Amino acid sequence: MGKVVLDVSMSLDGFTAGANVRKEEPMGDGGERLHEWMSGEGPDGGVDTGIRRQVDAAVGATVIGRRTFDLGLVPWGGTPWPGVPSFVVTHRTRQDLLGDNGGTFAFDGLEAAARRAKDAAGDKDVLVLGADVARQLLGAGLLDEVWLHLVPLLLGAGTPLFGGVRAELVPEGAPVTGAASVTHLRYRVLKPGRP
Incomplete structure (x- = not known):
């Protein structure tokens, strides 16, 4: 069975999005710069x-936080990965939504969303999108790993990770x-009673 993994880019001052997150700027002011490494440009771009x-x-x-879903649906054009089932953590459940790229969004509470996502993922991993839902999963003992991409950038304000x-x-x-x-880092979350 796969793991529940937070894969996130973060500034050196601990923010996963810039200040003033809004529909027009889903990553906040300057937050898109956190993802520039994904283009692979530069002398060591092949590593990225x-x-x-x-x-x-x-x-x-x-597993996606509700706010991340609300802000990301249009830019993603459907689910974040085409055809991949996505589970939105929310108190405002609704009917499943079929994304334009073949993936389905299901809406549920935290524990149910994590369980359903693990079942759907099979041997692959469940990736977590959204700092708030990642914090909730960590607090509930449901997060297994953190894959952190530390970007040499100071945003000064924004969405903190694991506050x-x-x-x-x-x-x-x-x-x-x-x-x-x-710098790309991987961590396993140490859980009580497990090495």
């Missing part, structure tokens, strides 16, 4: 595109540095 391919190959389903939640993270492999000095 290799990391992106690993992430894309691992995804079997997604107020404590956990111990165990490194999985050595850090990898790609273009523009983005």
Whole structure:
């Protein structure tokens, strides 16, 4: 069975989106710069595109926060990965929504969404989108790993990662540095009673 994994780009000052997140700027002011490494440009760009391919190959389903869904649906043109089932965590459930790219969005509570996503993913991983839902999953003991792409950028304000939640993270492999000095890190979430 796959893992529940947060795959996220973060600024050096700890933000996963810039200030003033809104429909016109879903990543907030300057937040899109957190994803520039994915283009693979620069002398070590092949490292970055290799990391992106690993992430894309691992995804079997997604768990998405409601706000991330609301802001991302139009830019994604459907589910974040074409054809991949996505589970939106919300208190405002609704009928499933078929995305323009063949993927389905289902709407459920936190634990049910995580369980359904793991079932749908099979042997692949469940990727988490949204800092708030990632914090909730971590607090509930449902997050297994964090894949962090540390971008050498100071946003000054924005959406913090894991605000107020404590956990111990165990490194999985050595850090990898790609273009523009983005550092790719992997951590396993240490859970009580499990090594």
